[in-house]
Amino acid sequence: MSLRIAGLTYAYPDGSVALRGVDLAVAEGERVALLGPNGAGKTTLVLHLNGVLHGGAGTVEVGGLRVDAGDRSRLAEIRRRVGIVFQDPDDQLFMPTVAEDVAFGPANLGLRGAELAERVDEALAAVGMAEHRDQVPHHLSFGQRRRVAVATVLAMRPQLLVLDEPSSNLDPASRRELAEILEGLPVTVLMVTHDLPYAMQLCARSVILDGGRIAADGPTTDILADEDLLRAHRLELPYGFHPVRP
Amino acid sequence: METVAMHIANGIVDGPVSALFAAVAVIALAFCVWRARIDLDDRLAPMAGLVAAFIFAVQMLNFQVLPGVSGHLLGGTLAVVLVGPWVGALCVSTVLIVQCLLFADGGLTALGLNITNMALVGTAAGYLLVAGLMRVLPKTPGGVGATAFVGSVVGVVVASQAFVFEYWLGGTTELSLATIAGTMAGVHTLIGVGEGLIAATTVATVARVRPDLVYALRRFRTQPAIVPVPVAGGVA
Amino acid sequence: MGAGHAHPLHLDRPSPVHRLPPQVKILATLLFTVVVVATPRTEIWAFGGYALLLAAVAAAARVPALWLAKRATIELPFVLLAVALPFAGHGERITWLGMSLSVDGLYGAWNIVAKGTLGVLASLLLAASTTMRDLILGLDRLRCPAVFTQIATFMLRYLDILADDARRMRIARLSRGYDPRFLWQVKAFAVSVGSLFLRAYERGERVYLAMVSRGYDGRLPRPEGGGASAAQWAQSAVLPASAAAIALAAVLG
Ligand SMILES: Nc1ncnc2c1ncn2[C@@H]1O[C@H](COP(=O)(O)OP(=O)(O)OP(=O)(O)O)[C@@H](O)[C@H]1O
Ligand SMILES: [Mg+2]
Numbered sequence: 001m002s003l004r005i006a007g008l009t010y011a012y013p014d015g016s017v018a019l020r021g022v023d024l025a026v027a028e029g030e031r032v033a034l035l036g037p038n039g040a041g042k043t044t045l046v047l048h049l050n051g052v053l054h055g056g057a058g059t060v061e062v063g064g065l066r067v068d069a070g071d072r073s074r075l076a077e078i079r080r081r082v083g084i085v086f087q088d089p090d091d092q093l094f095m096p097t098v099a100e101d102v103a104f105g106p107a108n109l110g111l112r113g114a115e116l117a118e119r120v121d122e123a124l125a126a127v128g129m130a131e132h133r134d135q136v137p138h139h140l141s142f143g144q145r146r147r148v149a150v151a152t153v154l155a156m157r158p159q160l161l162v163l164d165e166p167s168s169n170l171d172p173a174s175r176r177e178l179a180e181i182l183e184g185l186p187v188t189v190l191m192v193t194h195d196l197p198y199a200m201q202l203c204a205r206s207v208i209l210d211g212g213r214i215a216a217d218g219p220t221t222d223i224l225a226d227e228d229l230l231r232a233h234r235l236e237l238p239y240g241f242h243p244v245r246p
Numbered sequence: 247m248e249t250v251a252m253h254i255a256n257g258i259v260d261g262p263v264s265a266l267f268a269a270v271a272v273i274a275l276a277f278c279v280w281r282a283r284i285d286l287d288d289r290l291a292p293m294a295g296l297v298a299a300f301i302f303a304v305q306m307l308n309f310q311v312l313p314g315v316s317g318h319l320l321g322g323t324l325a326v327v328l329v330g331p332w333v334g335a336l337c338v339s340t341v342l343i344v345q346c347l348l349f350a351d352g353g354l355t356a357l358g359l360n361i362t363n364m365a366l367v368g369t370a371a372g373y374l375l376v377a378g379l380m381r382v383l384p385k386t387p388g389g390v391g392a393t394a395f396v397g398s399v400v401g402v403v404v405a406s407q408a409f410v411f412e413y414w415l416g417g418t419t420e421l422s423l424a425t426i427a428g429t430m431a432g433v434h435t436l437i438g439v440g441e442g443l444i445a446a447t448t449v450a451t452v453a454r455v456r457p458d459l460v461y462a463l464r465r466f467r468t469q470p471a472i473v474p475v476p477v478a479g480g481v482a
Numbered sequence: 483m484g485a486g487h488a489h490p491l492h493l494d495r496p497s498p499v500h501r502l503p504p505q506v507k508i509l510a511t512l513l514f515t516v517v518v519v520a521t522p523r524t525e526i527w528a529f530g531g532y533a534l535l536l537a538a539v540a541a542a543a544r545v546p547a548l549w550l551a552k553r554a555t556i557e558l559p560f561v562l563l564a565v566a567l568p569f570a571g572h573g574e575r576i577t578w579l580g581m582s583l584s585v586d587g588l589y590g591a592w593n594i595v596a597k598g599t600l601g602v603l604a605s606l607l608l609a610a611s612t613t614m615r616d617l618i619l620g621l622d623r624l625r626c627p628a629v630f631t632q633i634a635t636f637m638l639r640y641l642d643i644l645a646d647d648a649r650r651m652r653i654a655r656l657s658r659g660y661d662p663r664f665l666w667q668v669k670a671f672a673v674s675v676g677s678l679f680l681r682a683y684e685r686g687e688r689v690y691l692a693m694v695s696r697g698y699d700g701r702l703p704r705p706e707g708g709g710a711s712a713a714q715w716a717q718s719a720v721l722p723a724s725a726a727a728i729a730l731a732a733v734l735g
Contacts (some may be wrong), residue, residue, distance in 0.1 A: 050692045076697065084695045092637045096615045100703075108697030136615075138642055153352070154695065202305060224731040257597025261520045278627050288700030289690050290629065295636020295721035296644075296686035302637065303644040321673070328679060340633045347508070347617055349491060350556055353598065354515040368522055418523070419590025420572045433610045444672040459683055462494025 001063040001081055001188050002028045002158035003049070008069075010044055018044035019056065020212035031182075031189040033199035033220060037234035038207035044086055044190045045209065046162050049190070050082040050207035051075050062160060080109060083158025087165050087192075089145035093137035098129065098148050101137060105156040112197045123155035124148075126181055160188045160212065167195045196224055196237050208233050253352030253360045254409065261355070263416025269360030274366050275339055281332035285448065290333070298330050298337040305341070320437075322364055322405070323372030323398040324445040328363030328389070328452065330461035331373045338365035359412055367408040372401025376462050390463055393444040402438035406430040491553060491609040496519045498717075499543035500611045503710040504620025506718035513722035518600045521729045523593040528732035529600065535724055536603050545610045547626050549605060557602050562596075564591040622704070632702050647681055648674075650676065 003026040010019040018041040026032050036042050041153065043124045046055040048060050054069040061067070062078050069075065083105075086092045095101035097122055106119045126131045128146040137145060146169065153161065161182075167175045175195075179202055182189060193199050198207055206223045208216040216223055223229065224243035227235055237243070251260045286293050301321040326334035339361050345351040349459040352360045376390075389403040454459045494500075501509070514535075521528050540550060570589020612620070618638070622631045651674045690698075 014456065045693060050695055052694050054666045077693060079682060079697050082695075084692075086688070086692050086695075088688070090643055091685060094689055094693070095619075095702075096635065096639070104693075104698075104703060105696035107703040108699065138639070152696065255557060255594070255598040256515060256519050256601030257594050258560070258563075261516075264519070276627075279627070288698070289686075290540065291632035291700075291702065292636050293683070293686045294695065295633045296640055296682045296689070297639040297679075298633055299640040299644050300682035302641055302651045302683075303648050304675055328683075336629070336633060340630060340637060344614075344617075344634060344637070347605065348600050348609045348612075348614060350553065350609060352509070353519075353601045354512055354605060355519045355601070392669045413639070419567050420586055421570055422572070440547065444675060445667055447672030448676040448679065449671050452679055455676075456680060456683075459680070 002026060002061075003063075003160060003190065004059075004061040004190065005045075005048075006059050006061075006179060007076035008048060008056065010041075010047070010048065010053060010056035012044075013151055014105055016186070018212055019048075021058070021216055022212070024207060024214060026188060029186070030190055030205065031191065031203045033206040034190060034192045034209060035194075035199060035206055035223075035233070035235055036215075039246070040209045040233075041212040044212075046084060046164050046190075046192060048159070048213070049078045049162055050084060052084075060167075064174065080156070081158060082160045082162060083153035083156050085150050085153050085161075085163045085166060087168075089142070089149040090138070092143060092149040092152060096136065097133070098137055099124070099133040099141070100133050101148065102152050102155045105152055109156060119155045119157075120233060123151040125153055127151045128177065143174050147169060147174065147178070150181070154181075154185075158187065160190070161185065162190045164192045165194065167193060167198045194235075195202075196235065197241055200224060200243055207237070253342065253364075254356040256353030256355050257413050258353075258417055258418060259356065259359055260416040263412060264355050264359060266358075266415075267362045267412060268355075271339075271361040271366065275336065275361070275378050278332045278335045278339075282336055284331075285330055293329075294336050294340070296335065297325060301325055301337055301341050302344075319441055319444055320350055320364065320368075320402065321441075321445075322369045323376070323394065323401040323441070324448060325357045325371045326373040327376055327394050327397065327445070327449050328460060329460045331369060333370050334373070335365045336401055338369060341405040352452055359409070362406040363405045363412075368401040371404035373462075374398035375400050385463055387450040387453035387457075390453050390460060391446040394449040394461070395446035398442035398445040399438035400437065402441055403434045407436040452462030491606065492613055493545055493610040494547070495544045496612075497542060497544045497611070499539065499607070499614060502611075502714055503623075504612050504616040505623040506710045507608055507612060508617070508620045508624060510718040510721045511604050514604055514725050515601050517722060517725040517729050518604075519597055520596075521732065523589050523596070525729075525732035526592070526663050531728040531732075532600050532725055533603075534720060535728075536600065537640055539721060540603075541605055543608065543611050545607060547587065549610075553606050554599060554602050557598050560594055560598050564594040567591040567594070578705045585613055595692050623709070628701075628704075635702065636686075636689075640682070640689075643685075644682055648678055651678065 003024070004020055005024040008022040009020050011017045022045060034042055034045070044053060046206050051063065051067045051069050054067070059066060062081055065074065065078060067075070069079055091240070093101050095104055102120045102123050103116055106116055110208065111119060120133070121130065124133055125149050129147050129151060129161055131142065132140060132144065132148070137148060140148065146166070150163070150166065166178060170178060175198070179198065182202055189203070191199070191203060206218065206220040207214060208229070216229055216232055224237065262313065282290055282294065304319050304321055322334070322338050326335050328334070329337065342352065342365060343357065346357050346360070348353060352410065361391050376393045377395060379393040380390065384392055407427065410430055413426060414423055449460060453463060457463050518532055567590045568583040568587040571584030571590060573584055573586045575582050576583050577583070609689065615638070618631050618634050622628070
């Protein structure tokens with residue numbers, strides 16, 4: 001599923017401007033990392049991809065379908081295609097049990113009964129949380145909640161998967177397992193992250209967003225090798241890490 | 247835990263009057279649901295749920311009023327100043343229902359009475375006063391804080407007088423109404439002052455950071471929020 | 483269904499009462515309380531009968547008497563009120579140990595203590611044997627309007643998170659040497675209540691956005707199944723039915 005963003009601007013109701021003309025195109029099947037310092041507007045951009053935030057200038061197109069907040073049925077179709085894993089799993093998980101939470105999305109798509117149960121089992125198995133299905137989400141550890149949050153979106157079988165800082169607070173093994181899950185999915189991925197080695201591992205292409213504008217767009221190896229560029233946007237590689245060209 | 251009940255127990259007011267007020271509460275809450283949907287549409291459940299959780303969490307924070315006497319906030323006027331009368335009444339009612347069923351605080355048969363007093367009458371009095379005062383006072387954090395103080399004191403005292411009225415209708419023991427009214431008003435003025443101080447500071451704090459979240463301020467804004475950028479955003 | 487959402491009054495026991503579906507327990511508790519409140523206060527022995535019924539339920543639910551007694555102190559303010567009634571009451575008076583007591587006031591005190599205590603005990607038994615989650619499911623199956631069960635679902639889900647926030651803020655205040663003793667020192671407390679509201683509200687907005695992203699259109703899915711069998715309804719009906727029998731016997735007898 002391809003993504004095309006043109007001239008996107010947005011200001012929050014309190015007046016703070018978060019996006020100042022963003023242009024970005026992502027081809028079908030591509031995995032792109034979205035980098036940038038705190039407050040750059042990454043989360044704001046993500047929330048535009050399925051029309052949750054709207055009202056500024058510019059356009060967003062998903063698979064050729066223009067995101068239009070006024071058109072409810074089209075919006076439903078877009079939310080079926082775009083899956084967003086939020087930055088804070090506590091915002092995403094609200095049902096009383098893990099399984100019910102994973103079922104929430106597919107149930108809204110109209111699935112019921114055995115078909116619904118199958119989706120839930122499949123998604124929980126993919127993130128290795130099947131044995132926690134009847135637990136209360138807030139009794140899980142942060143990393144486990146993050147995996148469940150990923151499962152809630154996988155259960156909807158999105159064609160464009162958007163993840164907002166998926167690797168933060170994960171232990172090294174979970175971080176690697178999540179990468180394996182993402183690498184195995186045949187979908188377009190846009191991943192917001194501060195974890196530059198993770199971007200390097202998963203995404204051939206990276207985009208830097210700063211101050212609500214795209215500051216750089218290119219192969220991840222080139223971007224991570226450009227020390228001046230990284231410094232200018234408050235990005236830092238971990239100590240001892242050197243990007244190497246393949 | 248050394249919490250004590252603040253809500254009317256079973257057996258204080260007789261059956262028929264309790265039933266009458268249960269009916270009053272049901273009708274009034276149905277009306278609140280209808281109006282709250284206008285304020286929040288499909289955001290109603292998550293927003294009201296979070297505000298109810300806020301009231302609940304705040305009630306768990308005990309603070310010392312005098313040495314040895316600890317009190318906690320009731321939060322009715324605070325809620326209506328922040329989220330408006332309809333959503334506020336729903337939130338306070340939800341808290342009361344859960345307290346009654348899971349914390350044995352307030353009798354099951356007195357639930358209608360408690361909801362009427364605290365979620366409906368008290369909040370309505372507090373809100374009407376706040377709405378009236380906001381017409382004359384400056385629409386600043388200080389101004390809305392001052393109205394929240396007055397609204398809280400009056401809200402708490404009026405709620406206590408609603409109990410006196412119910413007792414007059416269906417009290418199980420004949421008592422001098424003047425005495426009950428006086429005692430209730432006295433005690434609740436004290437409670438109300440504590441409540442009011444906290445409500446005032448809380449509302450002023452919120453008004454300073456996110457004035458758009460204070461319902462009492464929003465209502466009096468003649469123009470939509472300043473739009474300094476090319477385009478202002480909306481939320482689906 | 484037993485997983486999680488315990489609350490301070492919940493006692494996790496493997497008992498037949500715990501296993502009953504929540505809706506039948508809620509209805510039984512409500513009907514029992516109504517019968518108790520409707521019983522004329524002069525039928526003193528009927529209240530003894532109700533107390534025995536509750537004792538039987540407590541035994542079946544494996545809730546210790548001491549636990550109930552301790553939790554029932556929540557009623558203390560009303561007991562104090564009851565003590566005052568014989569002195570403040572009107573009408574005919576009797577003299578006892580040199581004190582002039584109102585007969586109506588004495589009956590009033592008995593009325594409050596008996597009905598209040600029985601009501602609190604019944605509610606405590608419901609709370610001890612039902613998790614918050616089950617309670618909401620029960621209310622839902624009793625056709626409680628969905629707005630309320632949904633608000634309550636969100637309230638429960640985020641209560642712990644907000645309570646944690648509140649606790650962390652308190653610890654942060656304490657560790658900076660703030661320990662309010664009197665009302666006029668509560669400013670910092672109230673400021674943190676303000677920030678708690680901001681967190682609650684902003685989280686509400688984010689949760690809503692996350693829900694919309696997954697296709698939410700204003701209705702939460704209803705949990706399927708969980709209906710109570712006729713036998714379970716019958717079991718739970720024993721409590722209110724016996725109470726009603728006692729009440730009838732008392733009034734007619
Ligand atoms: N709900 C909101 N109301 C007002 N302003 C907001 C809101 N959310 C974000 N902003 C502002 O918009 C700008 C962009 O925020 P955004 O959350 O998109 O940043 P981000 O790139 O995701 O940062 P981080 O790396 O910290 O997650 C910031 O200046 C922020 O203060
Ligand atoms: Mg972000």
